[in-house]
Amino acid sequence: MAEDALRGGIDLGGTKIQAIVADSNNQVLGQARRPTPQKGGPPDVVAAMVEALEEAAEAAGVAPDTLEGIGVGAPGGIDDDAGTLARAGNLPGWRDPYPLAHELGDRFGAVVRLGNDVSVATDAEFHLGAAREFSSLLGVFWGTGVGGGIVLDGRQWSGRGTAGEIGHIPVRHHGLPCPCGRHGCVEAYAGRRAMEARAREAVDDGAKTVLFKIMEEKGRDRLTSGIWERAIERGDELAEKLIDDAIDAIGTGVASACNVLDPEAIIIGGGLGVRFGEPYARRISDAMMPHLFHDDDPPVIRVAELGDLGGALGAALLVA
Amino acid sequence: MAEDALRGGIDLGGTKIQAIVADSNNQVLGQARRPTPQKGGPPDVVAAMVEALEEAAEAAGVAPDTLEGIGVGAPGGIDDDAGTLARAGNLPGWRDPYPLAHELGDRFGAVVRLGNDVSVATDAEFHLGAAREFSSLLGVFWGTGVGGGIVLDGRQWSGRGTAGEIGHIPVRHHGLPCPCGRHGCVEAYAGRRAMEARAREAVDDGAKTVLFKIMEEKGRDRLTSGIWERAIERGDELAEKLIDDAIDAIGTGVASACNVLDPEAIIIGGGLGVRFGEPYARRISDAMMPHLFHDDDPPVIRVAELGDLGGALGAALLVA
Numbered sequence: 001m002a003e004d005a006l007r008g009g010i011d012l013g014g015t016k017i018q019a020i021v022a023d024s025n026n027q028v029l030g031q032a033r034r035p036t037p038q039k040g041g042p043p044d045v046v047a048a049m050v051e052a053l054e055e056a057a058e059a060a061g062v063a064p065d066t067l068e069g070i071g072v073g074a075p076g077g078i079d080d081d082a083g084t085l086a087r088a089g090n091l092p093g094w095r096d097p098y099p100l101a102h103e104l105g106d107r108f109g110a111v112v113r114l115g116n117d118v119s120v121a122t123d124a125e126f127h128l129g130a131a132r133e134f135s136s137l138l139g140v141f142w143g144t145g146v147g148g149g150i151v152l153d154g155r156q157w158s159g160r161g162t163a164g165e166i167g168h169i170p171v172r173h174h175g176l177p178c179p180c181g182r183h184g185c186v187e188a189y190a191g192r193r194a195m196e197a198r199a200r201e202a203v204d205d206g207a208k209t210v211l212f213k214i215m216e217e218k219g220r221d222r223l224t225s226g227i228w229e230r231a232i233e234r235g236d237e238l239a240e241k242l243i244d245d246a247i248d249a250i251g252t253g254v255a256s257a258c259n260v261l262d263p264e265a266i267i268i269g270g271g272l273g274v275r276f277g278e279p280y281a282r283r284i285s286d287a288m289m290p291h292l293f294h295d296d297d298p299p300v301i302r303v304a305e306l307g308d309l310g311g312a313l314g315a316a317l318l319v320a
Numbered sequence: 321m322a323e324d325a326l327r328g329g330i331d332l333g334g335t336k337i338q339a340i341v342a343d344s345n346n347q348v349l350g351q352a353r354r355p356t357p358q359k360g361g362p363p364d365v366v367a368a369m370v371e372a373l374e375e376a377a378e379a380a381g382v383a384p385d386t387l388e389g390i391g392v393g394a395p396g397g398i399d400d401d402a403g404t405l406a407r408a409g410n411l412p413g414w415r416d417p418y419p420l421a422h423e424l425g426d427r428f429g430a431v432v433r434l435g436n437d438v439s440v441a442t443d444a445e446f447h448l449g450a451a452r453e454f455s456s457l458l459g460v461f462w463g464t465g466v467g468g469g470i471v472l473d474g475r476q477w478s479g480r481g482t483a484g485e486i487g488h489i490p491v492r493h494h495g496l497p498c499p500c501g502r503h504g505c506v507e508a509y510a511g512r513r514a515m516e517a518r519a520r521e522a523v524d525d526g527a528k529t530v531l532f533k534i535m536e537e538k539g540r541d542r543l544t545s546g547i548w549e550r551a552i553e554r555g556d557e558l559a560e561k562l563i564d565d566a567i568d569a570i571g572t573g574v575a576s577a578c579n580v581l582d583p584e585a586i587i588i589g590g591g592l593g594v595r596f597g598e599p600y601a602r603r604i605s606d607a608m609m610p611h612l613f614h615d616d617d618p619p620v621i622r623v624a625e626l627g628d629l630g631g632a633l634g635a636a637l638l639v640a
Contacts, residue, residue, distance in 0.1 A: 136479065148580070157472060159456065159582025160614070168613040169576045173492055182611060256489045256576045260468070262479025291502060293485040 006062060008053050008070040008110070009316030011117060012036070012045070014090025014144050015222075015271075019052035020312040021060040021067065026128055026320075028309060030060025041093035042085075046103050053108070069111040069319025070104055073120035073311045077161075080114045090144065113318040118164065119156055120314030121304075122149025125267045128313060129305035134264040138257055138299075140166065140284075142250060143225070143270035145179070145191045148257065167191065169253040189249035192272060195242050196223040202238055209238035225275040246272075247280065251287020259293045269304030277303050326382060328373050328390040328430070329636030331437060332356070332365070334410025334464050335591075339372035340632040341380040341387065346448055346640075348629060350380025361413035362405075366423050373428070389431040389639025390424055393440035393631045397481075400434045410464065433638040438484065439476055440634030441624070442469025445587045448633060449625035454584040458577055458619075460486060460604075462570060463545070463590035465499070466507045468577065487511065489573040509569035512592060515562050516543040522558055529558035545595035566592075567600065571607020579613045589624030597623050 004024055011018040013036060020031045032055035037044040049072075057064040076088030083101025088094040101112040115123075122139035131137045131151070139149035146167030150157040157163055167187035168180055175184025179193055188194050199211050211223055211231045218227065231239035254266060268274075268281045285301045292298055304310050324344055331338040334356060341350045352375035357364040369392075377384040396408030403421025408414040421432040435443075442459035451457045451471070459469035466487030470477040477483055487507035488500055495504025499513055508514050519531050531543055531551045538547065551559035574586060588594075588601045605621045612618055624630050 150580070152472065152477060157581075160584065160617070161582065162614045163580065163582035165579040165582075165613040168579050168611075170491070170572055170611040171493070173572075180613070182613075184611075252490055252493075257580045259485040259488050260470070260483065260577045260580045261477075262481065262483035262485075264480065291488075291490040291504075293488040293500070293502075294480070294482045297480070 006060075006067050007316045007319050008056065008067045008108070009312040009314070009318075010049055010053060010070065010072045011121070011311030011315055012049065012072055012074040012091070013117065013311070014075065017045075017048055017052045018308060018312045019049070019056040020309060020316060021053075021056045021062065022313065022316045026313060026316070028313070029062070030056045030058065031309065031312070032056040032059060036090075037092055039092050042091075042098040042100070045091055045094065046100065049104065050107050053104075065109050067108055067110045069113070070108060071113050071115065071120065071315035071318030072100065072104070073115050073117040073315040073318075074100070075117050078114045078116055083112065083114065085114060111319055115315060115318050116149075116158070117311055118147035118149045119158060120318060121269055121311040122151060122164075122267070122314070123156060123317055124306050124310045124314030125269065125304050126151045127317060129310060130267050130302040131265050134300070136261070136263040137265040137267055138166070138254070138261060138263045139164075139267045139269060139304075140250065140254055140273065141270035142190060142246075142268065142273035144193050146187045146250065146253070147270070150261065150263075152261070152263075166253050166257050169256050171249050171252040171256075186249045186253035190246035192223065192225065192228075195228075195246060198242055199223065199238060207238050210234055210236045211239055225271040228272065229275055247283050248287050251284050251289075252291055254284065255288040255291035258288070258299060259291075262294055263299050265300040265302065267302055267304050269310055271308075274304055274307050326380075326387050327636045327639050328376070328387045328428070329632040329634070330369055330373055330390065330392045331441070331631030331635055332369065332392055332394040332411070333437065333631070334395065337365075337368055337372045338628060338632045339369070339376040340629060340636060341373075341376045341382060342633065342636045344640075346633060346636070348633070349382070350376045350378065351629065351632070352376040352379060356410075357412055359412050362411075362418040362420070365411055365414065366420065369424065370427050373424075385429050387428055387430045389433065390428060391433050391435065391440070391635035391638030392420065392424070393435050393437040393635040393638075394420070395437050398434045398436055403432065403434065405434060431639055435635060435638045436478070437631055438467035438469045439478060440638060441589060441631040442471060442484075442587070442634070443476060443637055444626050444630045444634030445589065445624050446471045447637060449630060450587050450622040451585050454620070456581070456583040457585040457587055458486070458574070458581060458583045459484075459587045459589060459624075460570065460574055460593065461590035462510060462566075462588065462593035464513050465511045466570065466573070467590070470581065470583075472581070472583075486573050486577050489576050491569050491572040491576075506569045506573035510566035512543065512545070512548075515548075515566060518562055519543065519558060527558050530554055530556045531559055545591040548592065549595055567603050568607050571604050571609075572611055574604065575608040575611035578608070578619060579611075582614055583619050585620040585622065587622055587624050589630055591628075594624055594627045
């Protein structure tokens with residue numbers, strides 16, 4: 001069975017690289033995760049991707065060269081025809097187009113297809129996850145940044161290549177600076193990176209918080225989703241305030257997107273979205289309602305079912 | 321020629337009813353305009369629609385019963401299969417579903433189709449107007465309210481029936497009350513009705529303006545697009561300030577919609593949009609840019625080519 005059309009899927013994130021090996025029924029036979037190199041350049045990142053996929057193959061009990069195809073979901077500028085990835089701001093030294101498909105294809109002897117990380121994760125939820133019964137949906141990926149994926153009438157909508165940028169919907173006039181360089185974007189309040197920067201500033205200004213204490217206890221160098229969750233459990237006021245702001249920003253931005261698209265469903269994914277789960281999806285829904293035009297019949301809102309593996313499963317769908 | 325498949329088109333607005341008779345090449349053979357009744361109920365509005373279309377037929381030199389089909393673009397809740405219009409907030413006493421198609425069909429002996437006013441105007445610009453060469457576009461209709469129409473991959477996108485509500489994208493946190501009952505929507509700053517309310521409040525608070533003086537001189541009872549234009553020409557500071565706010569709100573809302581859709585083109589229509597034309601379309605573009613994610617390759621922005629007749633022409637396309 002496992003010999004029949006095995007595929008690899010790699011979700012290339014700014015923090016971690018998640019690899020899976022799936023069979024023709026999209027069952028995950030093996031998986032592995034590596035931290036994304038924070039220094040160096042594309043070859044270092046590719047080396048980590050290769051290791052992760054080899055490890056996933058090993059976990060699946062198959063030789064790496066039995067994979068017939070490999071799909072990669074990545075941030076930045078993707079040219080699937082050329083097989084290159086460019087301008088991946090979250091990856092070290094990755095500006096110019098780099099022949100990612102060629103490198104991976106050479107190593108594994110497989111067809112490689114590249115897709116946008118958020119688009120493939122949305123596709124996974126649409127085909128295999130929480131949005132299976134809908135024909136239109138907005139995927140909301142709440143993690144290091146805030147990304148959005150769109151399916152309309154059963155098809156991905158990517159516009160001229162950058163549709164679904166819900167993290168950069170402006171929600172505050174003359175608001176906080178966003179990592180993108182603009183002001184008042186959803187991501188300036190809700191992206192984990194921006195939330196961490198706000199927490200550090202608050203501490204510099206004398207605020208008390210257990211966030212960084214938990215970070216040290218866990219031996220981490222940044223505020224992961226788990227650290228935020230732990231701080232909230234401990235009733236940390238700063239963490240609660242920043243999460244409140246994040247939810248309010250996401251709710252407002254999602255309402256803006258829904259007033260434009262009027263989709264059947266909203267799927268909340270991403271590291272923070274999956275970690276916080278249903279109760280926070282309901283809070284996002286509550287924050288959305290005051291701004292939703294079609295509020296007598298709001299879209300269904302659900303947490304991504306495929307969790308952390310959605311991106312890699314969606315990547316593997318690229319070569320299905 | 322005129323005998324060959326003549327069609328009627330009616331744009332049913334809260335202020336005016338615009339009717340046309342078009343031939344099979346979408347040439348306008350005759351047109352007429354009536355004020356929308358501000359009192360009474362659906363029968364009064366239908367009577368005015370009948371008069372307008374009869375007058376347009378007369379101007380075209382044809383008998384009203386030679387029309388093969390009649391299309392109507394209307395605000396509110398349309399059920400084209402049932403031929404009813406409901407919840408038309410801008411029309412007097414029009415709450416329950418009213419058999420508009422049946423009434424008009426009986427009177428003219430023609431097939432009648434109903435469509436959303438903004439959708440048909442967008443469709444007209446897409447097929448016959450400023451967006452002919454594009455396959456995806458956002459139509460922005462800046463008038464009494466602010467409406468939006470969406471074409472993606474050459475097809476209207478209406479979601480579950482209320483897509484494109486760009487007038488109700490939130491652009492100010494805890495902002496001004498909007499006629500829709502929410503706060504901080506684009507329309508709370510840019511809808512002509514809301515702008516007039518702001519102007520009246522400012523006068524009550526002691527502000528000086530020529531807006532209402534021009535209104536009296538023109539014998540009008542509301543601030544029309546022409547009155548706003550005249551006041552701006554005279555350097556009226558209050559009018560300039562309110563128009564500045566309107567443009568800023570539209571620019572922000574359009575940027576939000578573009579960050580979601582990433583369309584090829586933006587078409588600016590509606591009473592104010594068409595009246596103010598290119599220079600103001602550029603100002604909207606300038607106001608959009610700081611919030612546009614894809615700002616190295618912004619969408620083309622144009623004024624609606626079909627002007628005041630776009631809605632009626634788009635309505636006539638419903639029966640093409």
